[in-house]
Amino acid sequence: MEKLIKIKSTCVPVNIENIDTDQIIPARFLKATDKKGFGDNLFRDWRYDKEGKLKPEFPLNNPKYKGQILVAGKNFGSGSSREHATWAVAGYGFRGVISSFFADIFKNNALNNGVLPVQVSEVFLKSLFEKIEANPDLEIEVDLEKQVVKMGGMAEHFEINEYKKECLMKGYDDIDYLLNIKDEIEAFEKNRAYFL
Amino acid sequence: MSKKTLFDKIWEAHVVKEIPNGPSVLYIDRQFIHEVTSPQAFDGLRKRGVPVFRPKQTIATADHNTPTINQHLPVKDELSKNQLDKLTQNCNEFGIELYALGHPKNGVVHIIGPELGITLPGSTYVCGDSHTATHGAFGSIAFGIGTSEVEMVLATQCLMQNKPKRMRINVNGKLNKGVTAKDIILYLISKLTTGGGTGYFIEYAGDTIRSLSMEERMTICNMSIEMGARGGLIAPDETTFEYINGREFAPKGEAFEKAVAYWKTLYTDDDAEFDKEYNFDASDIDTMITYGTNPGMGIKITGKIPTVDDFENDSEKNGLLKSLKYMDFHQSEPIMGRKIDYVFIGSCTNGRIEDLRAAAEIIKGRKKADNVTVWIVPGSKMVEKQAIEEGLDKIFKEAGIEMRQPGCSACLAMNDDKIPAGKYSVSTSNRNFEGRQGPGARTLLASPILAAAAAVTGKIVDPKEFL
Numbered sequence: 001m002e003k004l005i006k007i008k009s010t011c012v013p014v015n016i017e018n019i020d021t022d023q024i025i026p027a028r029f030l031k032a033t034d035k036k037g038f039g040d041n042l043f044r045d046w047r048y049d050k051e052g053k054l055k056p057e058f059p060l061n062n063p064k065y066k067g068q069i070l071v072a073g074k075n076f077g078s079g080s081s082r083e084h085a086t087w088a089v090a091g092y093g094f095r096g097v098i099s100s101f102f103a104d105i106f107k108n109n110a111l112n113n114g115v116l117p118v119q120v121s122e123v124f125l126k127s128l129f130e131k132i133e134a135n136p137d138l139e140i141e142v143d144l145e146k147q148v149v150k151m152g153g154m155a156e157h158f159e160i161n162e163y164k165k166e167c168l169m170k171g172y173d174d175i176d177y178l179l180n181i182k183d184e185i186e187a188f189e190k191n192r193a194y195f196l
Numbered sequence: 197m198s199k200k201t202l203f204d205k206i207w208e209a210h211v212v213k214e215i216p217n218g219p220s221v222l223y224i225d226r227q228f229i230h231e232v233t234s235p236q237a238f239d240g241l242r243k244r245g246v247p248v249f250r251p252k253q254t255i256a257t258a259d260h261n262t263p264t265i266n267q268h269l270p271v272k273d274e275l276s277k278n279q280l281d282k283l284t285q286n287c288n289e290f291g292i293e294l295y296a297l298g299h300p301k302n303g304v305v306h307i308i309g310p311e312l313g314i315t316l317p318g319s320t321y322v323c324g325d326s327h328t329a330t331h332g333a334f335g336s337i338a339f340g341i342g343t344s345e346v347e348m349v350l351a352t353q354c355l356m357q358n359k360p361k362r363m364r365i366n367v368n369g370k371l372n373k374g375v376t377a378k379d380i381i382l383y384l385i386s387k388l389t390t391g392g393g394t395g396y397f398i399e400y401a402g403d404t405i406r407s408l409s410m411e412e413r414m415t416i417c418n419m420s421i422e423m424g425a426r427g428g429l430i431a432p433d434e435t436t437f438e439y440i441n442g443r444e445f446a447p448k449g450e451a452f453e454k455a456v457a458y459w460k461t462l463y464t465d466d467d468a469e470f471d472k473e474y475n476f477d478a479s480d481i482d483t484m485i486t487y488g489t490n491p492g493m494g495i496k497i498t499g500k501i502p503t504v505d506d507f508e509n510d511s512e513k514n515g516l517l518k519s520l521k522y523m524d525f526h527q528s529e530p531i532m533g534r535k536i537d538y539v540f541i542g543s544c545t546n547g548r549i550e551d552l553r554a555a556a557e558i559i560k561g562r563k564k565a566d567n568v569t570v571w572i573v574p575g576s577k578m579v580e581k582q583a584i585e586e587g588l589d590k591i592f593k594e595a596g597i598e599m600r601q602p603g604c605s606a607c608l609a610m611n612d613d614k615i616p617a618g619k620y621s622v623s624t625s626n627r628n629f630e631g632r633q634g635p636g637a638r639t640l641l642a643s644p645i646l647a648a649a650a651a652v653t654g655k656i657v658d659p660k661e662f663l
């Protein structure tokens with residue numbers, strides 16, 4: 001996993017609430033057997049019309065908006081556990097997602113793939129959308145070490161699990177950790193219920 | 197001793213280690229895998245050069261991508277075939293038992309675990325599929341995970357997890373005639389909303405829940421995720437033990453007796469504390485159906501589609517308008533009597549034998565309406581076999597409906613069973629998101645009996661009139 005310490009970038013705003021995983025990556029794109037190429041189909045049915053033409057009104061298709069941070073409405077990533085949603089977000093080039101609320105599974109998946117979910121207050125999110133709209137070239141800074149998100153004079157603290165923070169900053173993952181404590185896992189197994 | 201909830205008891209029995217300021221290392225008794233969310237996990241193992249740690253504790257099935265007719269023929273869709281082949285190769289290479297397409301134990305992952313006696317009380321289950329919550333009906337901790345986590349469990353049989361908060365939902369009282377488990381859960385989601393359970397693990401309790409069969413309990417736990425919860429569970433009792441007894445992989449004889457003695461300790465202590473608790477009265481629950489594009493948008497069958505004035509904040513108002521536009525419905529219209537185009541009876545929510553029996557009871561002696569296409573899809577080969585033994589397929593056939601072969605089918609638009617754009621589908625599955633059943637498809641979630649009544653009338657009707 002690539003290390004993540006700070007993201008400084010302009011943002012792409014998708015001001016829609018309850019964006020579920022079927023919108024992030026529709027099920028018909030889940031047939032791949034590797035992790036590549038999902039970025040092309042991120043928000044597929046909102047980005048393209050039935051003939052496969054770009055819908056100019058969707059923010060990802062608006063040349064004004066670009067960057068490594070996706071700013072989305074409340075309750076991002078609800079629905080299925082498909083990690084393909086995270087691969088699509090990461091594959092498109094986003095390293096962070098800012099929203100006022102994330103679905104649990106999405107949050108876990110994102111952290112496991114080096115994508116930082118940044119949960120801010122609704123007030124902060126609202127002014128973020130307003131500022132981006134007023135000036136799409138404005139940069140946001142997400143400082144993982146200090147757990148602060150800053151933009152145009154505003155700043156807000158965000159929460160992240162200590163352990164996950166360390167993993168992201170060092171670029172290692174849970175599996176590395178667990179493989180290291182195999183002895184403890186085997187010791188635990190000896191005391192499991194006999195019927196299993 | 198401090199008072200514990202059922203969830204705490206099972207959780208604590210599975211914690212291998214707590215990481216300071218971090219998650220717990222949770223031991224996973226069984227993992228289920230399927231073709232869609234596992235290939236990248238196996239690739240990850242190969243990249244790391246590690247084997248599957250406990251291959252006997254993972255069970256594989258093919259379900260999401262599989263066709264539901266002519267299963268004996270090669271799978272036509274190249275990409276689906278590739279995924280199915282990959283699953284077979286991976287299971288062979290890593291020594292995992294696979295119930296491939298056509299195998300007598302094949303079926304939707306959350307249907308086969310319980311019916312084979314793999315799902316047991318007091319255990320932990322995961323699967324790269326959010327409806328893993330289904331297995332909680334046995335009094336176990338079961339939840340969906342992402343592919344990195346599938347890899348984690350394959351590699352170590354453990355997961356890193358933060359302990360969720362605990363919620364209890366009590367439903368008490370007698371259910372009205374014709375009100376099913378599906379109506380209960382759709383009702384609860386409509387009350388708590390799709391975000392109401394986020395961060396929680398839900399215990400369902402109360403005498404109404406106690407009175408339900410195992411299959412009905414599974415329908416309820418299955419849709420816990422639709423409230424945003426990590427999962428849901430129900431304390432095991434005689435109904436549970438009776439269901440498990442004699443199933444293929446369940447403990448037998450003395451081992452079973454011993455297991456039952458342990459399972460009987462699995463309940464929430466009196467006065468144990470929950471982070472949140474709700475109480476509902478069963479008599480308030482009526483037949484439910486959804487009108488919008490999230491499972492929380494459910495109303496009574498006799499009700500009207502809400503108006504923006506029914507919602508307080510702008511985002512909910514906008515959400516309603518956006519959904520209604522997609523569904524081509526209008527505020528304050530009644531839902532009853534609307535014409536529909538498709539009926540889907542199946543999925544891990546309602547694709548078990550009791551669901552097919554309930555549907556057959558309504559369909560028996562009637563004819564499928566001309567304007568509808570009806571797909572009745574058993575959840576597994578075993579359900580299919582049972583349905584044929586009971587002659588349910590004949591009842592369907594006489595009504596002009598060919599029972600299909602098992603799989604996820606029209607629950608998600610991944611295989612050939614897709615609802616065309618703009619068409620209305622009454623579906624017994626669990627999700628009505630935009631495009632869930634096919635691009636542009638319009639889904640109305642309901643119980644098997646409502647779906648069956650829609651199949652024979654071609655419109656949305658109150659199934660109680662047919663009982």
Ligand code: SF4
Pocket residue numbers: 259260304305306325327543544545603604607608625626
């Ligand atoms: S039936 Fe539907 S919800 Fe259940 S496992 Fe299959 S796709 Fe998922």
